[in-house]
Amino acid sequence: MGAGPAAGGRGARSSPSPWAGRGVACGGEELRWPGPGGGGSRLLLEGVRVPAPLREPARPAGEGRAACEGAGGPLARSSSRFMLGRGLKRKLSDYEENMAGLSSAFDSSRNLPYPLKRQLVLNMCLTKLQTYKMLVEPNLHRSVLIANTVRQIQEEMRQESSQQPINVCNGIAPNPPSYPGIDSSGISLHLPSGSSQQESNCCNSWSAEGPIENSLLMVSDDDMSSAISSILKDLDFMEDISPPTSLVPAGDDEPPKSPENTCLKLEDDRQDLKGAECVFGSFEISNSTSYLKDLAIDDIFEDIDTSMYDSDFCSPPLMAPRPPSAATEETLKTFPSCNSSSTNNIPICRTDLSELDHIMEILVGS
């Protein structure tokens, strides 16, 4: 290897050194963080609607790059670093604002019911994982941390449901297990007897109304586990051990399946995953099954209002991408309200309606 570029601050040979003694910081500008609020990032103040929530732009740079598909030469540098590929950038900025509002509400509000907080966190985790999925090289450290958080929440939900007696439809609601940060008095309700169902729902977001729902719940857990599994398998970068077997799907650069494909059946996915473990494990992310397709969120949350997932929060690759203009309408739908149909089982307590209104206002950004 030849001599590296000779450079020095002192005694450089012919050309004057470009750096010593210059008083002007040329090009050394501070990073500007784009955002609706303009200069700087600010935390949401409690109870105050602020248009510029605490935020940073989604930062795939350093955490993964969108490789130019089919590019043979060196990638364009700075301009490509902040793109997530496939033109999703604008979508995410809409989403970011909504999520920022929710997360600030999470932080500032003490009376948010625990199951709702948990659902919020779960949503954020799943959305993040989905975002990472779209990157060519997701950050392993972050993905593991987020997957662990999802598992932890899932485990908690599973324990809750196992503590719940099956015949909840009798209206007998056991005392909720104490969760940290829960103000149990906020959950107890004085409602007409017809709403005791609602009360138990508050305490247990997965509250089963019968054995059928219970079995659905069990399926959901497995699906979530396999979803997490598939994420982690995707993160198993190709290692130069042994070449893949004949189960090789076409090409390493095969783009992720288009949103028009319907979700794979859960059973098929599970078999696929188990049967081709080692092989899939050695593949790149781009040609393995999307965890969201495995998840088939529609199926899992059948008994729960899935409009939260229908929004821009996590549309591809499950659904066709919605135009940004529909985002505001979606956000109205994302937040379940008490007067929606009885099929909605998102746990809400009527006494927290004002909280929800407050949050909705943030979401809508009016």
Added chain:
Amino acid sequence: EALVISTAHLEGSEKHPYSGQHLSTSDIISTVEFNHTGELLATGDKGGRVVIFQREQESKNQPHRRGEYNVYSTFQSHEPEFDYLKSLEIEEKINKIRWLPQQNAAYFLLSTNDKTVKLWKVSERDKRPEGYNLKDEDGRLRDPSMITMLRVPVLRPMDLMVEATPRRVFANAHTYHINSISVNSDYETYMSADDLRINLWNFEITNQSFNIVDIKPANMEELTEVITAAEFHPHHCNTFVYSSSKGTIRLCDMRASALCDRHSKFFEEPEDPSNRSFFSEIISSISDVKFSHSGRYIMTRDYLTVKVWDLNMENRPIETYQVHDYLRSKLCSLYENDCIFDKFECVWNGSDSVIMTGSYNNFFRMFDRNTKRDVTLEASRENSKPRAILKPRKVCVGGKRRKDEISVDSLDFSKKILHTAWHPSENIIAVAATNNLYIFQDKVN
């Protein structure tokens, strides 16, 4: 793009005990490291460049410019690469720089990006040979028939030139991203750690490395923990530690087995149930681990705290310092914007009595382990103006905000200090704030 560095000076005086330098570069600084004598300070940036500063000898002409750091050498250490097999771009950002102790006139350092470690030799040249026989002064070959006599070339002084040459390239040993490198106290070997594996290298051998830690499970779906940092013991060349994303530290002895998958010691603090939240695991992930100079303690940094551990006590740290506990109630927002994943480093001072780490809003914190006092300082251009004071800052948590205090909601989370360094023997600190480097010297009269 050319790297541009501009400097500003802060003159210290009796009233204002700190003197400082502020250097602004055109790229984000990603690592800062003093060498073993403190004479040199190296920075790596996102563009793959390394800039080395050298401390000026104190001169009687300018006593107030006490030992300032000036640019000594700049070179491009790593270039962006494209892995065609995996269709991935490999960033040229310098993740870590570690110096080797000086053994001759030249300086050696290791610099690494996500995949490749390089050994660089930085040497000075102030003489050059003149009077070659076969070529003239321009380097052109002479016509042999024109040579009628022989002479011995002589070395003549020339303007000082600092050269950086890559001496070794240690590549293709890491599937995942390298987060740490550490030079062993035997000065013959070093280790490089990525998310799942740690490799041991000999400086002389670039086509082989020993894998000494491998936590990759047979099934990736069982993966729940990654390696976040690793370091060799400063004196015992067989001992090293590595930290994990679950907030644990493992101390390993390479004499026990070739593959150190079984630790000799396991450091973990039981979780405080009152502080439990959805984000407990994420904020427990250790972002940096450093041995004390004495080798008796290790310091770890997680998202909200710095902890000091005694090597002889595994079940809990002996000291815990809150860096910015006011962020505990903002974790969801910080999770949403990914700030919760920021990896702050931590450093010891030369005597292991003070520890320092960075925070947001260009704040950095120092904790005196003996007096238990702590201070929050800010690295900003205001501090670099002449006669400016490096005054302590305070974050107001709630209630009334006093003058000069800053409220939590006004903190700028895009201004984070992740990388700091402390001179090995003196009170000189280097603080990297995005693309600005601040060097503060404590004027002890």
